[in-house]
Amino acid sequence: MRGGTEMNEQLKQLKEAFDSTYFHKVQLSKDRKKQIKRIVREKIAFSYEADVVEEVLLAIKNKALSGFDILKALRLSDRNRFENSEGELYAYLHYLEQERMLIGHWIDVDGSKSKYYSLSTKGIKYLNKLQKVTKSKQVLFNRLEGERT
Amino acid sequence: MQAEEVRGAFIHEQIHSIDELIDLYSDDLLRLIFSYVHNKATAEDLLQEVFVKCYKQISFFRGEANIKTWLYRIAVNQCKDYLKSWHVRKVMLHEKWNQFVHKSRENELEKTVLQLTEKEVLANVVMTLPMKYREIIYLFFYEDYSITEISEIISVNPNTVKTRLKRGKELVKLEYERRNRDE
Numbered sequence: 001m002r003g004g005t006e007m008n009e010q011l012k013q014l015k016e017a018f019d020s021t022y023f024h025k026v027q028l029s030k031d032r033k034k035q036i037k038r039i040v041r042e043k044i045a046f047s048y049e050a051d052v053v054e055e056v057l058l059a060i061k062n063k064a065l066s067g068f069d070i071l072k073a074l075r076l077s078d079r080n081r082f083e084n085s086e087g088e089l090y091a092y093l094h095y096l097e098q099e100r101m102l103i104g105h106w107i108d109v110d111g112s113k114s115k116y117y118s119l120s121t122k123g124i125k126y127l128n129k130l131q132k133v134t135k136s137k138q139v140l141f142n143r144l145e146g147e148r149t
Numbered sequence: 150m151q152a153e154e155v156r157g158a159f160i161h162e163q164i165h166s167i168d169e170l171i172d173l174y175s176d177d178l179l180r181l182i183f184s185y186v187h188n189k190a191t192a193e194d195l196l197q198e199v200f201v202k203c204y205k206q207i208s209f210f211r212g213e214a215n216i217k218t219w220l221y222r223i224a225v226n227q228c229k230d231y232l233k234s235w236h237v238r239k240v241m242l243h244e245k246w247n248q249f250v251h252k253s254r255e256n257e258l259e260k261t262v263l264q265l266t267e268k269e270v271l272a273n274v275v276m277t278l279p280m281k282y283r284e285i286i287y288l289f290f291y292e293d294y295s296i297t298e299i300s301e302i303i304s305v306n307p308n309t310v311k312t313r314l315k316r317g318k319e320l321v322k323l324e325y326e327r328r329n330r331d332e
Contacts, residue, residue, distance in 0.1 A: 007318050014275060014290040017268040018180075022276060026183045027176050032193065037171050040200045044167065047201075091204065098167070 048095060050130060052081055056092055057119060057127040060102065064118035067093055093117060101126055171200060174217060177292075178224050184287050185228035185280065195231060199224045221302045225284070232280075274324045282317030289314055 028036065059065060059073040071089055074081055082089045096102045101123035104115050119127065178199060182192040202223050231237060265273065275286055284303060288294045296314070300307040 007322050010271060011275075011286065011290045011318065011321065013268065013271060014286070017272040017275075018184075018291060021269050021272040022183065023180050026180055026189055026192070028179060028193070033171065033175060036175070036193070036197050036200070037168055039197055040167055040171065043197075043201045044204045047204075095204070 044095065045099075048092060051134070052092060053096065053101075054127065054130040054134065055081070056089075056096065057101065057123055057130070060117050060119055061124075061127065064105065064116040066114045066116050068114075070117065096123070167200060167204065170203070170216075170220070174220055177217070178220060181221060181224055181287070181292075182228055184276070184283065184291075185225075186231065187276070191231070195224070195227050199227050202227065218298055218301055221288075222304070225303055270325075270328070274321055274328075277324075278317060278320055282313055282320055285310060285313050286317045286321070 055074055055077060056070060059070050065073065067090060070093070071082060071086060074089070075083070093102070093104075097104050097117070099122075100120055102117045103120050104117050106113050107116050175196060179192055179196050182195050182199075183189065186192055186195065199220065203220055206223065275283060278286065285299060288299045288302060289296075294302065296307050296310050299305075300310045303310070305313075
């Protein structure tokens with residue numbers, strides 16, 4: 001019935017064909033999109049570990065550092081969290097920047113640009129909160145340890 | 150600059166806020182996902198997971214692919230995992246059984262098939278192709294992706310993509326012939 005080239009011609013209309021049939025209603029409503037944004041953000045936030053966030057924020061508390069400096073600082077701490085997954089640290093930095101916990105600035109160092117991160121006011125408040133939680137956990141932990149001995 | 154720092158900087162240039170990604174790509178992704186799962190509500194749930202996953206996999210994003218291709222790749226994997234899941238396979242088996250039991254009803258469906266417009270026939274023929282041909286026909290003709298890009302998105306080597314594209318077109322042609330014969 002149809003040769004190969006004719007089949008190609010026919011298939012070139014696939015976009016129109018799908019858009020006017022199956023895809024007619026396949027799009028997000030405004031509300032649904034909003035809802036998806038909210039759920040995705042919540043799920044992403046949930047996947048970040050609070051103690052890693054605390055360490056990252058702590059590392060830049062007193063001076064702005066580049067991603068690589070932060071990595072070095074975290075490696076000095078005993079956890080060695082990002083040993084084989086440096087990319088993951090950038091996911092944290094990106095996330096924290098999106099949440100406006102930290103501020104990134106591009107700085108020219110010897111002719112090449114590097115991004116430096118510093119704490120925002122929101123970040124300082126959040127860090128204080130995190131540290132309080134950690135401290136109370138520590139107190140609770142010590143008490144439990146004490147009870148055991 | 151250290152290599153890891155370059156990569157980090159790159160990620161920052163490419164990846165916008167998650168809201169931005171959702172605004173830019175959710176409609177395209179939703180259609181792609183729909184072409185696999187054939188159900189709007191399921192497609193919306195999977196779409197959500199794709200965006201969550203894209204953030205979790207950020208460390209694997211090396212930048213040789215563009216962000217849309219990368220998102221498509223995550224979506225395709227998500228769809229295939231979903232279709233392989235036990236729950237879905239059970240539901241599909243159930244549907245096949247129903248089709249078998251209600252053979253007479255299928256004839257009714259055939260009647261309406263005859264009344265379809267040309268566009269509806271084309272859409273229907275492609276949508277009912279086996280998945281491994283359908284996905285390639287879709288990416289090639291609907292999305293205008295090249296063989297190389299398709300091979301990246303579905304993680305299959307370019308020659309296989311070519312072979313399947315050719316075979317897919319043959320299948321579309323055969324299906325047209327079958328429907329014309331039955332007419």
